[in-house]
Amino acid sequence: xxxxxxxxxxxxxxxxxxxxxxxxxxxxxxxxxxxxxxxxxxxxxxxxxxxxxxxxxxxxxxxxxxxxxxxxxxxxxxxxxxxxx
Amino acid sequence: xxxxxxxxxxxxxxxxxxxxxxxxxxxxxxxxxxxxxxxxxxxxxxxxxxxxxxxxxxxxxxxxxxxxxxxxxxxxxxxxxxxxxxxxxxxxxxxxxxxxxxxxxxxxxxxxxxxxxxxxxxxxxxxxxxxxxxxxxxxxxxxxxxxxxxxxxxxxxxxxxxxxxxxxxxxxxxxxxxxxxxxxxxxxxxxxxxxxxxxxxxxxxxxxxxxxxxxxxxxxxxxxxxxxxxxxxxxxxxxxxxxxxxxxxxxxxxxxxxxxxxxxxxxxxxxxxxxxxxxxxxxxxxxxxxxxxxxxxxxxxxxxxxxxxxxxxxxxxxxxxxxxxxxxxxxxxxxxxxxxxxxxxxxxxxxxxxxxxxxxxxxxxxxxxxxxxxxxxxxxxxxxxxxxxxxxxxxxxxxxxxxxxxxxxxxxxxxxxxxxxxxxxxxxxxxxxxxxxxxxxxxxxxxxxxxxxxxxxxxxxxxxxxxxxxxxxxx
Numbered sequence: 001x002x003x004x005x006x007x008x009x010x011x012x013x014x015x016x017x018x019x020x021x022x023x024x025x026x027x028x029x030x031x032x033x034x035x036x037x038x039x040x041x042x043x044x045x046x047x048x049x050x051x052x053x054x055x056x057x058x059x060x061x062x063x064x065x066x067x068x069x070x071x072x073x074x075x076x077x078x079x080x081x082x083x084x085x
Numbered sequence: 086x087x088x089x090x091x092x093x094x095x096x097x098x099x100x101x102x103x104x105x106x107x108x109x110x111x112x113x114x115x116x117x118x119x120x121x122x123x124x125x126x127x128x129x130x131x132x133x134x135x136x137x138x139x140x141x142x143x144x145x146x147x148x149x150x151x152x153x154x155x156x157x158x159x160x161x162x163x164x165x166x167x168x169x170x171x172x173x174x175x176x177x178x179x180x181x182x183x184x185x186x187x188x189x190x191x192x193x194x195x196x197x198x199x200x201x202x203x204x205x206x207x208x209x210x211x212x213x214x215x216x217x218x219x220x221x222x223x224x225x226x227x228x229x230x231x232x233x234x235x236x237x238x239x240x241x242x243x244x245x246x247x248x249x250x251x252x253x254x255x256x257x258x259x260x261x262x263x264x265x266x267x268x269x270x271x272x273x274x275x276x277x278x279x280x281x282x283x284x285x286x287x288x289x290x291x292x293x294x295x296x297x298x299x300x301x302x303x304x305x306x307x308x309x310x311x312x313x314x315x316x317x318x319x320x321x322x323x324x325x326x327x328x329x330x331x332x333x334x335x336x337x338x339x340x341x342x343x344x345x346x347x348x349x350x351x352x353x354x355x356x357x358x359x360x361x362x363x364x365x366x367x368x369x370x371x372x373x374x375x376x377x378x379x380x381x382x383x384x385x386x387x388x389x390x391x392x393x394x395x396x397x398x399x400x401x402x403x404x405x406x407x408x409x410x411x412x413x414x415x416x417x418x419x420x421x422x423x424x425x426x427x428x429x430x431x432x433x434x435x436x437x438x439x440x441x442x443x444x445x446x447x448x449x450x451x452x453x454x455x456x457x458x459x460x461x462x463x464x465x466x467x468x469x470x471x472x473x474x475x476x477x478x479x480x481x482x483x484x485x486x487x488x489x490x491x492x493x494x495x496x497x498x499x500x501x502x503x504x505x506x507x508x509x510x511x512x513x514x515x516x517x518x519x520x521x522x523x524x525x526x527x528x529x530x531x532x533x534x535x536x537x538x539x540x541x542x543x544x545x546x547x548x549x550x551x552x553x554x555x556x557x558x559x560x
Contacts, residue, residue, distance in 0.1 A: 037159055041152045042316050045145075046309045051291045051298045057284020059291060059298040061145050062360070065152045069353050072155045076162050076347040 026082050033078045040068045109178065109250060109335045119345050120352075121257040122250075122332045122412065130215030130406035132268075133398075136356055138379030140363025144297040146307040149315050151360070155350035156316060157323030162346035165324060166339045167487045173334070179416065180330035180479075181424035187486045188494040191428040196498070197479070198424040200505060201327050202450065204475040205417040208326075209454040211472060212410035213237050216403055218376070222383050223399035234458055237406070242451045245411045245418075246444050250335060253411050260404040265355055267401040270394070272358020275365040275382065278389070283361050290364045304520040314525035321484075321528070322477025327416035328409070330483075418446035471512040474524025478504030481528075481535045489539070496538035504531030 048060045055063040114122065139147035168183070175186050180201070185194030216237035221229075248256065276286035291298060301308035324330065336342045366381035369389075373381050386395050422442045426432050432442070481504075482497045504527045511523035518526050 041156045069155045072350040
């Protein structure tokens with residue numbers, strides 16, 4: 001968000017452009033794509049209270065974190081896509 | 086191992102004695118070199134020994150090791166490209182250069198250098214110890230600890246002395262290939278040999294240690310609060326050391342840095358087989374404590390498998406200690422040369438003189454680590470914690486410095502003093518912090534000082550552009 005705001009300020013585009021609906025949505029979407037994996041790593045494991053259900057024999061805490069290790073690049077690619085528009 | 090060093094030397098045989106070449110590889114690293122150089126931070130002797138030890142003897146808190154790397158890259162994606170831009174616009178060479186340039190004080194750069202040199206000397210000591218354990222096991226008891234550390238010390242110093250950053254990156258490719266291969270082999274061979282499959286092995290572990298797969302109570306030691314704060318601390322602090330910052334500077338472009346941060350999380354996948362190895366060892370050879378547990382799976386291999394397998398794994402492990410300590414050593418030595426000798430005493434400021442002074446400092450810093458190892462053996466484990474906790478205190482100076490114009494020299498300096506002071510105090514005199522990670526507590530106090538002082542101090546718009554954070558010109 002901060003990065004976005006700075007970029008806006010230093011660009012030659014008029015300030016009003018930031019209120020353009022599409023850009024606000026894009027900025028929100030990017031923030032979401034960053035925040036969701038962070039919360040998935042940091043908060044969700046706190047509420048894992050069982051060794052079930054298992055995936056490929058792995059306990060939830062293991063497959064959950066692994067799943068997000070794999071998903072993180074996809075989320076960051078999403079951010080990258082929205083940024084380059 | 087010798088082959089790798091030879092390979093690195095061949096790769097760099099024509100590198101000039103230009104310091105930017107020696108320290109930053111000429112700022113020309115494409116995605117692959119940068120990937121292995123940064124990924125090297127994930128694959129260290131700690132991966133080989135420490136992570137297996139955590140899986141062996143700890144509960145669910147061990148899973149922070151699986152998650153924090155990916156978390157670190159998300160955070161890195163947000164600020165490393167900006168750091169690269171700031172550095173390349175000003176032709177910065179070291180991490181302390183960033184502090185000098187951003188906060189307009191070479192004295193502060195020199196202080197940051199002193200603090201990080203101390204921390205990095207301890208970090209190199211950690212690697213020396215790891216190498217010693219591996220060499221002792223690989224030698225089947227024929228090498229004693231002091232000999233092993235001396236061998237490790239000579240190998241590291243010689244390697245950094247001759248290779249420079251580019252040589253290290255090339256060597257890192259070999260090291261990573263060897264490591265990925267051996268880690269995957271061990272992680273799957275061990276459970277298959279003893280239990281038929283990794284999932285059957287996991288089922289055994291879960292039956293034996295059902296409580297080791299869910300986190301403890303909120304404020305318990307190593308409980309939920311610890312997991313949360315440790316994830317955040319290690320995620321934030323992952324890239325705030327002289328070695329990783331220099332690796333960032335070495336990238337060819339901002340885009341390279343960004344793409345790296347996107348795909349580096351996948352590197353973390355290789356930690357999974359190490360968990361498997363540690364868990365298998367805990368079933369096959371239970372009851373070991375502390376550092377013994379770290380090497381438990383190597384002992385299992387030693388007694389149940391051909392010596393060649395152990396040899397390959399120990400070779401990969403030794404390289405995994407050699408390369409990260411080499412990058413750290415180079416970055417630390419170049420900081421001492423540039424930010425203390427050059428900026429404070431005005432000697433060896435450019436060209437071949439700077440490269441040679443850096444080489445002299447490499448030997449000096451490595452010698453300090455060796456001396457620390459000889460004298461501090463007993464309290465090693467405590468000091469190791471200080472390495473990470475201490476380096477992370479630089480994060481406000483780097484990250485806030487890039488994004489918030491209001492932060493200036495004094496708030497950051499005060500925050501760093503408070504943060505590192507607390508980190509050291511919590512290390513020397515551990516006090517219960519309701520399960521909080523002590524380094525995180527120190528970082529929180531650091532941040533509190535920085536933000537409070539920044540908001541209360543009168544803010545004059547900086548006159549020169551040199552003191553403001555780099556900003557992009559195109560949205």
